[in-house]
Amino acid sequence: MKNKYLFAYLGGAEKAVQKTAFSPVLPEDAFSSLKNEVLRCNSCRLRAGATQVVFGEGNNRARLMFVGEAPGADEDRQGRPFVGAAGKLLDKILAAAKISREEVFITNIIKCRPPRNRMPAKEEVAACLPHLQRQIRLIAPKIIVCLGALATQTLIDDKARVSVVRGQWFERYNARIMATFHPAALLRDASKKRPVWEDIQKIRDEYRLL
Numbered sequence: 001m002k003n004k005y006l007f008a009y010l011g012g013a014e015k016a017v018q019k020t021a022f023s024p025v026l027p028e029d030a031f032s033s034l035k036n037e038v039l040r041c042n043s044c045r046l047r048a049g050a051t052q053v054v055f056g057e058g059n060n061r062a063r064l065m066f067v068g069e070a071p072g073a074d075e076d077r078q079g080r081p082f083v084g085a086a087g088k089l090l091d092k093i094l095a096a097a098k099i100s101r102e103e104v105f106i107t108n109i110i111k112c113r114p115p116r117n118r119m120p121a122k123e124e125v126a127a128c129l130p131h132l133q134r135q136i137r138l139i140a141p142k143i144i145v146c147l148g149a150l151a152t153q154t155l156i157d158d159k160a161r162v163s164v165v166r167g168q169w170f171e172r173y174n175a176r177i178m179a180t181f182h183p184a185a186l187l188r189d190a191s192k193k194r195p196v197w198e199d200i201q202k203i204r205d206e207y208r209l210l
């Protein structure tokens, strides 16, 4: 996909010399326009109850991407993903693995907070998933980590259970992809900390090899 934009750019440069109206599209521009488009999205009923769309943040050329479920109250207020209690725990997990938040990209399956943090409905996932798919295409991560059941079932297998598939590598979206428990689940059940740490160590080791 990046080559496509490179070719578009090169083609654009050549055509600019020919004084045509072609405007080159750089990956940065494509990412900014996607972000602007998503921030204005009103494609499902979740937007009406949310303060703002939470696009995601981080390195838009990240080799490692984390995908959670949906914004909660803190994320809705701040417009940033994983900034509440679960986000702080994710920060600690990343720090323990010596991975900085700035070097990865973090987002969710659903970009607007569902009312009372309810599980997003199938049609809401269907409406929002194209945004994530376009993020993945532009960022082109080598590793995707699904945090929790919704990300796992949306990106790996709609029947997958995190407790069964976690810690295993799959291939999706031209990337290696692994599921692990959502940090919010760790806050509720401390026994999930060990398996998550095992998974993160595998992810870190694979990431360091890239």
Ligand code: SF4
Pocket (backbone or CB within 6 Å): 038, 041, 042, 043, 044, 045, 046, 047, 053, 110, 111, 112, 124, 127, 128, 131
């Ligand atoms: S949840 Fe997704 S599809 Fe629905 S309005 Fe928000 S950004 Fe658009």
